[in-house]
Amino acid sequence: MISSLDELNAEARAALDACLERVGHGVEAGFREEVLDDLRVYFTDHLEPGATPADVTALAATVGEVAESDEPSHTRFAGVPIDLTPPTAERVAHTWWNPRDERIFVPRVFGLGWAVNIGAVAVKLGLIEPDAEDEPFESTPVTALRRGLVVPALLSVAVVAHYALRGPGLPDRLPNQADLAGRVGSWTSKPVAAVTDIAVAVVPTAWAAVTVGRGGTGARAAGSLATATGAAAVAAGLTLWRAAALDGRSRPWFGPALAGLLWLPSGAVLLALARAGRAAEQRRDLGGAR
Amino acid sequence: MSIEQEGxxxxxxxxxxxxAVLGLLAREPMYGSQLVDELAARPELAITAGTVYPxxxxxxxxxxxxxxWQESPVGPPRxxxxLTAAGxxxxxxxATTFSAVATAVREIVEESR
Known part of the structure; x- marks a missing residue:
């Protein structure tokens, strides 16, 4: 403990000032001075006179993380979380795969409502440890990411092949939406249906392929693969339903099945990537023993 | 206990x-669930895995x-x-701050009785 920040040497003081400035930028102006004063007291309590810049940075990292984790930043609308920040692949990965967090339902990456924390589900099912990776997907090898790309790619090929091979034999209008009972609620033209399904499958898959192909790794690559897999699976499910629903029968399982198609294949891909990351960490630490 | 007191x-x-976590790790290196069990054995701390891992x-x-990661004699690696030197x-x-604060608060509470 020190009695004043002036006891720090010049390098440590400079590191501290840089940290405080960084934190200050993220705090609302009305509270900034109050927060910074609290932080100065905290650093005074926790730093020793001989503290190095590395000690300051290490302490600052802990403080920042604690502050972030204390209260979620999500705005709520009638008790439901809402986030209108533009989504990124990293945020998708961190939201859908956070095995250290026990909550299964977490605020969505974008929009109103909740998403499934597949990492928490995997931990509860005993498929992986909460701390299997130091940082999710940071150790996942590029080969595993490329293998993960096979799933959305195959689904996309299946959708394209369906419209290429079976398309000519399908009627001019195809089912577009289902009502709550699973009956066809509205119809659309065949070209619109085909372009929609193919675009929903192929565009995210192409984006994931570019991300992984350009050497993207970590949460960014994993998030793009999970998004592509979910989108391609939903597109494949929608394609099959459009063909099957032509018989006019009610299919009440359609809605839940579509939700399952979004989460199950994406979850399987994220789990495989996380397990590959765990295996890589074990090879790093245990060497030839694994 | 009132809601305010619980909070x-x-x-x-x-x-x-x-x-508490740093103190436990100062005794010996521990794996995640061992740390959780050690903390859970102290009900006053009311700690769950969802708090410890993050x-x-x-x-x-x-x-x-x-x-x-280290090999385990009874199952998969753990x-x-x-603790690092900075830890x-x-x-x-x-610990110094905690003791000083606890002493000061205890004195105040005892004086008020």
Whole structure:
């Protein structure tokens, strides 16, 4: 403990000032001075006179993380979380795969409502440890990411092949939406249906392929693969339903099945990537023993 | 216990949890569920795995602990957490602050009785 920040040497003081400035930028102006004063007291309590810049940075990292984790930043609308920040692949990965967090339902990456924390589900099912990776997907090898790309790619090929091979034999209008009972609620033209399904499958898959192909790794690559897999699976499910629903029968399982198609294949891909990351960490630490 | 008191207790526990984890790891390196069990054995701390794992990750990011996979004699490998030199220094500083605060508060509370 020190009695004043002036006891720090010049390098440590400079590191501290840089940290405080960084934190200050993220705090609302009305509270900034109050927060910074609290932080100065905290650093005074926790730093020793001989503290190095590395000690300051290490302490600052802990403080920042604690502050972030204390209260979620999500705005709520009638008790439901809402986030209108533009989504990124990293945020998708961190939201859908956070095995250290026990909550299964977490605020969505974008929009109103909740998403499934597949990492928490995997931990509860005993498929992986909460701390299997130091940082999710940071150790996942590029080969595993490329293998993960096979799933959305195959689904996309299946959708394209369906419209290429079976398309000519399908009627001019195809089912577009289902009502709550699973009956066809509205119809659309065949070209619109085909372009929609193919675009929903192929565009995210192409984006994931570019991300992984350009050497993207970590949460960014994993998030793009999970998004592509979910989108391609939903597109494949929608394609099959459009063909099957032509018989006019009610299919009440359609809605839940579509939700399952979004989460199950994406979850399987994220789990495989996380397990590959765990295996890589074990090879790093245990060497030839694994 | 009133809602206010429960909230206060929760805040207090949250404040000392970091110190408790660093203190346990100063004794010996521990794997995640071992750390959770050690803390859960102290009901006054009311700690769950959902609190411990994110905290340990933050401590590791801050350079206060490191983690390494090690073979286990009774099953698959386990990830062990160990205090770093910066973690040991942080523990000393935090323990000093904690003792000083606890002493001051105890004196005030005893005087008020």
């Amino acid at each position: 206060w207790g929760s805040q207090l526990r949250k404040g000392v949890l970091e110190l 905290l340990v990750a933050r401590l590791a990011k801050g350079g206060l602990v490191t983690s390494t 990830k062990y957490y160990e 040991a220094r942080a523990l000393t500083a935090m």
